Amino acid sequence: MNDMNLKFSKSHEYVRIENRLAVIGISQHAADQMGDVVYVELPQIGKAYSKDEEFGVVESVKAVSSLYSPVSGTVSAVNAELLEHPEWVNSDPYGKGWMLKLEMTSPTELDQILSQEQYDAEVSSH
Amino acid sequence: MPTLIFDQSIPGRRGVTIPASGVPERDLLELLGPELLRQSPPELPEQSELEVVRHYTRLSQLNHSIDTGFYPLGSCTMKYNPKVNEAVARLPGFADLHPYQPAEQVQGALALMYDLQSWLGALTGLPHVCLQPAAGAHGELTGILMIKHYHRHHGNRRTKVLVPDSAHGTNPATAAMAGFEVVTVQSNERGLVSVADLKAHLDDQVAAFMLTNPNTLGLFEEDILAISQAVHEAGALLYYDGANFNAILGAVRPGDMGFDVVHQNLHKTFSTPHGGGGPGSGPVAVSERLAPFLPVPAIVRRPDGSYALDFERPLAIGRMKAFFGNFGVLARAYAYIYAHGHEGLRQVSRDAVLSANYLKARLGDAYEVPFAQSCMHEFVMTSDRQKAQGVNTLSIAKRLIDFGIHPPTIYFPLIVHEAMMVEPTETESKEELDRFVEVMLQIADEVRDTPDLVNSAPHTAPIGRVDEVLAARKPNVRWRKPQTAR
Amino acid sequence: MSFNYLPLTDAQRRDMLSAIGVSGMEDLFAPIPRELRGFELALPSGHSELEVQQQLNRLAAQNRPLSAQRSFVGAGATLRFRPSAVDHVASRSEFSTAYTPYQPEISQGTLQVIYEFQSMIAELTGMDVANASMYDGASAAAEAALMACRITHRHRILVSETVHPEYAEVVRTYASGPEVAVETVPHRDGALDLEAVERLLGQDCAGLLVQVPNVFGCLEAVRAAGQLARKAGALFVVIADPISLALLEAPGAYGADIVVGDGQGLGNPVSFGGPHLGFMATRQEHVRQLPGRICGMSVDTRGKPCFTLTLQAREQHIRREKAASNICSNQALNALVATLYLALVGKTGLVELASVSVQRAHHLADRLVGMAGLELAFPSQRFFNEFVLRADRPADRVLAELADRGILGGVPLSRWYAGSERDLLVTVTETNSPEDLDAYLAALSASRRSSAQERSVEVPATAVDHATV
Structure with a gap:
């Protein structure tokens, strides 16, 4: 299912473009590996990140993982509802489980990250 | 709902009576002032003494403890806590001493600390000892800060600390807390530090390598002399995590292996009780070159044989806590060492190692043991075979509870899948070890024949498995007084 | 050799070694480099439990516990009522x-x-x-x-x-x-x-x-x-x-x-x-x-x-x-x-304990400042159950005067603050009875009288020092 036109980083974040904004979250595979997500720590609106910079943290009961921005940009929105509903990261990572939206500063970076097919291959090889 | 002590409160009831002041009283508003006088008292329970005693006695009965059952919890050294230790620590001559009493009033306490320092120095081969740290991790922070100050004093601002991938979580956490970048060193196929990978990471930015020996797999790092040489040639120091010291008491000394600093866990090796999570005590012992950096005050013996506190240590890192350390824990450790003596402590490590190897030999057929060589005081096995049958390590651990046995440490070290780390200690009888073997073999059979029985364990504990996701998603971490309807 | 906390017998140890399949304990310690084994251990020999009790009793007896004197020492650690x-x-x-x-x-x-x-x-x-x-x-x-x-x-x-x-x-x-x-x-x-x-x-x-x-x-x-x-x-x-x-x-x-x-x-x-x-x-x-x-x-x-x-x-x-x-x-x-x-002392008891401490501390402070040569170091401040007493003489001298009467009078602030040689932190809690307060006052007024007498007969200062140590 790639009707969302998802792209992925090797550190398991996805990005999809919606109204020229980069919508970022973690892949279904990553969510499954974490187990039940209990908390997501997200940045403040207006903060700028470069590609591969840490922007937050996702926690399950027994694991914690840093989140890295797959592209460079400035935060224009965060999914504050995840504070109340962290389970959405597991149940609907590409939809209600999105984490933040970035105004990209270098949209060409999208060309450097993995397609769905490449990501699936990467994941299944491990 | 579990009944909380607050729920049983009845206004006006009391557990103790307090004497009257017996002096002419002044108005509290006048004495304390309007800015800070509290408007309504804290909502503490209102209970009679019997109700309080009963509430907490009943709670105690919900616990597993060493005194009620076997506790083969790897890395934690849950040995028997001798009762004489408890008796002596409560003597008024120790318990009712104030840290600021004049030295001449506390000579016995200082003598105890001085002797304990020298004994820990003898056991570690590192003669300079500070008893101040309150726990193992606190000792780690003390040691790593000393290393930081040592390098700074010599004009180096080294930025990195190396830890093995099998390390206790406190090692990387400590290094980070002390402002270092943490770099992980890989283990080799035998479960030991890869000397090649270590050397690849050693450069002039490395301040220290933190190591547990035997390591968290219960394996002695045979290449320790090569490791020590490589670390020191790079200008770094070698840190010894004393969590596994019980394995080598009197058998080999960290100082002789080349370590520069070691912390002890008196609540593990030296038999002081864990208390449900503390208090511990984490003395550090260091080599000559780190001695000037030890925290203040030092306890010294004067030429006339009296003991004193010495604050004149210009290079000291400072203080790690108020006063001198967890003295009550030190008194227990003193009693333990005094009871065993050198021959007894040597027998402690021999029996601890023997018991672990015995369990490993007897369980090796039913469970996978990933590292075949002989272990020290603990060993790691896995439930890989059982997982293929649909039962994971967590369930095996929970099933042990039904037999009155505390689960081993599980899912640690991180480099072993489905890990179960077993540390019997030297204080368990062979009969108890054999019973543990029988139970583990029975569980292996159950995994094959009745896996649901294991997967739904525990069955006899006060509660079943806990919904930890709920606890973390919707944290409820305190009682609040119910709001009364208006 | 057998020890009371080590339950294995020699026969059992032999059985366990053979179950493991090794001939002796040295086989199990074999991973340790040989040159690191075999050292002298400078520790005492083992002792029976009775001897442990006697040794620790002996050390404890070399200390003077707070319970054996009237203590006004606090600063972060304080003798208090323990139910x-x-x-x-x-x-x-x-x-x-x-x-x-x-x-x-x-x-x-x-x-x-x-x-x-x-x-x-x-x-x-x-x-x-x-x-x-x-x-x-x-x-x-x-x-x-x-x-x-x-x-x-x-x-x-x-x-x-x-x-x-x-x-x-x-x-x-x-x-x-x-x-x-x-x-x-x-x-x-x-x-x-x-x-x-x-x-x-x-x-x-x-x-x-x-x-x-x-x-x-x-x-x-x-x-x-x-x-x-x-x-x-x-x-x-x-x-x-x-x-x-x-x-x-x-x-x-x-x-x-x-x-x-x-x-x-x-x-x-x-x-x-x-x-x-x-x-x-x-x-x-x-x-x-x-x-x-x-x-x-x-x-x-x-x-x-x-x-x-x-x-x-x-x-x-x-x-x-x-x-x-x-x-x-x-x-x-x-x-x-x-x-x-906190469960035992409870909602009412904690307020009472704190109040008793505050009242007794203020009572003692009020009486002390009425004595010659003594004042509060910070008279403009409100205090709780500890206060700094400033004397016209070194705090160590005041402490020695009190120690003569079995009183631990407080913590000298010169321990931490330069220029505070005459300052003493006095701590009063519910454990200090009205009699303790009276004893504190009596000790200091007695020492004023005796030092006044000493001065009147021109005793050399060194002799006074000696007498109060």
């Missing part, structure tokens, strides 16, 4: 010989105690959440300073000069690792100098640490200090004496962001300075930056409410180098003691 039931219940080995409650099914006792402890600390401090304990008040203060840096992403801490000097020193030691700057705010007349606070606070300051009652026993202008901190975007960290919070406003009510302190007085013996316990409480929004263990309520598979350690992703065993702190062992047994104490 008998506290030790009786806390000594149950189901509590004392249990490990950290990582297996909730068989640790509900310890876990519920932690939950109740957290609740009591939250009530006392007026904060939302508390953790399961820290090593002591000083290290809790240091952890609070680092926590303020994490929350604000700033690297400078202000510590009031009126914070217990050993606490301030621990803050500086902890801060030396991550190179957090620690600056001291001077005091004016025994309390925080608010003008200096305003001057030193800047946009780069992570936190302001204030103690109340402070190390001189004085109350602080906490509301003003908290407002200044908030205005600068710094966290307001309050170090509090939990017993004083029966009468003093909860720090949460005047804007504290983090509250820490030492709970020794809550039923724990002084024990030469440890083990005590630290406590730490904060606002809900900062709970994920709180170091240490936290217990929460949940349900089990059958839907039964129960307790478990929670929010563990903050901790070292999960987050490793990114953990909020490296703390692992805490002071659980001392926190149990504090919980038992």
Whole structure:
């Protein structure tokens, strides 16, 4: 299912473009590996990140993982509802489980990250 | 709902009576002032003494403890806590001493600390000892800060600390807390530090390598002399995590292996009780070159044989806590060492190692043991075979509870899948070890024949498995007084 | 050789070796390089339990416990009333010989105690959440300073000069690792100098640490200090004496962001300075930056409410180098003691204990300042149950006069502060009976009379010194 036109980083974040904004979250595979997500720590609106910079943290009961921005940009929105509903990261990572939206500063970076097919291959090889 | 002590409160009831002041009283508003006088008292329970005693006695009965059952919890050294230790620590001559009493009033306490320092120095081969740290991790922070100050004093601002991938979580956490970048060193196929990978990471930015020996797999790092040489040639120091010291008491000394600093866990090796999570005590012992950096005050013996506190240590890192350390824990450790003596402590490590190897030999057929060589005081096995049958390590651990046995440490070290780390200690009888073997073999059979029985364990504990996701998603971490309807 | 804690017999050891398939213990120690084995161990020989008791009794007898004298010594560790039931219940080995409650099914006792402890600390401090304990008040203060840096992403801490000097020193030691700057705010007349606070606070300051009652026993202008901190975007960290919070406003009510302190007085013996316990409480929004263990309520598979350690992703065993702190062992047994104490003393009792301490302290202070050669060092400040007595002679001399009558008169401030040679911190609690107060006064008035007589017969000063040592 790639009707969302998802792209992925090797550190398991996805990005999809919606109204020229980069919508970022973690892949279904990553969510499954974490187990039940209990908390997501997200940045403040207006903060700028470069590609591969840490922007937050996702926690399950027994694991914690840093989140890295797959592209460079400035935060224009965060999914504050995840504070109340962290389970959405597991149940609907590409939809209600999105984490933040970035105004990209270098949209060409999208060309450097993995397609769905490449990501699936990467994941299944491990 | 579990009944909380607050729920049983009845206004006006009391557990103790307090004497009257017996002096002419002044108005509290006048004495304390309007800015800070509290408007309504804290909502503490209102209970009679019997109700309080009963509430907490009943709670105690919900616990597993060493005194009620076997506790083969790897890395934690849950040995028997001798009762004489408890008796002596409560003597008024120790318990009712104030840290600021004049030295001449506390000579016995200082003598105890001085002797304990020298004994820990003898056991570690590192003669300079500070008893101040309150726990193992606190000792780690003390040691790593000393290393930081040592390098700074010599004009180096080294930025990195190396830890093995099998390390206790406190090692990387400590290094980070002390402002270092943490770099992980890989283990080799035998479960030991890869000397090649270590050397690849050693450069002039490395301040220290933190190591547990035997390591968290219960394996002695045979290449320790090569490791020590490589670390020191790079200008770094070698840190010894004393969590596994019980394995080598009197058998080999960290100082002789080349370590520069070691912390002890008196609540593990030296038999002081864990208390449900503390208090511990984490003395550090260091080599000559780190001695000037030890925290203040030092306890010294004067030429006339009296003991004193010495604050004149210009290079000291400072203080790690108020006063001198967890003295009550030190008194227990003193009693333990005094009871065993050198021959007894040597027998402690021999029996601890023997018991672990015995369990490993007897369980090796039913469970996978990933590292075949002989272990020290603990060993790691896995439930890989059982997982293929649909039962994971967590369930095996929970099933042990039904037999009155505390689960081993599980899912640690991180480099072993489905890990179960077993540390019997030297204080368990062979009969108890054999019973543990029988139970583990029975569980292996159950995994094959009745896996649901294991997967739904525990069955006899006060509660079943806990919904930890709920606890973390919707944290409820305190009682609040119910709001009364208006 | 056999030992009472080592149950294996030689025959069993042989059986076990053969089950393992080795010929002797040396085979099991073979991984240890041979050249490291075989050294002299400079330790005593083993002793029977009776001899252990005798040895420890002998050492204890070389000390002079507080209970054998009239003690007015405090400054962070104080002899206080300890209800008998506290030790009786806390000594149950189901509590004392249990490990950290990582297996909730068989640790509900310890876990519920932690939950109740957290609740009591939250009530006392007026904060939302508390953790399961820290090593002591000083290290809790240091952890609070680092926590303020994490929350604000700033690297400078202000510590009031009126914070217990050993606490301030621990803050500086902890801060030396991550190179957090620690600056001291001077005091004016025994309390925080608010003008200096305003001057030193800047946009780069992570936190302001204030103690109340402070190390001189004085109350602080906490509301003003908290407002200044908030205005600068710094966290307001309050170090509090939990017993004083029966009468003093909860720090949460005047804007504290983090509250820490030492709970020794809550039923724990002084024990030469440890083990005590630290406590730490904060606002809900900062709970994920709180170091240490936290217990929460949940349900089990059958839907039964129960307790478990929670929010563990903050901790070292999960987050490793990114953990909020490296703390692992805490002071659980001392926190149990504090919980038992607060349950027994209760809502009314804690207020009464605090009031008795305050009344007796003020009574003693009032009477002392009426005596020649004695005054309060900070007469303009309100105080709680400790105050600084200033003499016309060295504090050590005053202490010696009191020691002659079996009184431990206080802590000389010259221990920490230059120029305080005549100052003595006097601590009064419910354990100091009215007779103790009278004895204190009598000792000092008697010494005035005798030194007056000595002066009148022109005794050389050295002889006087000798007589009072």
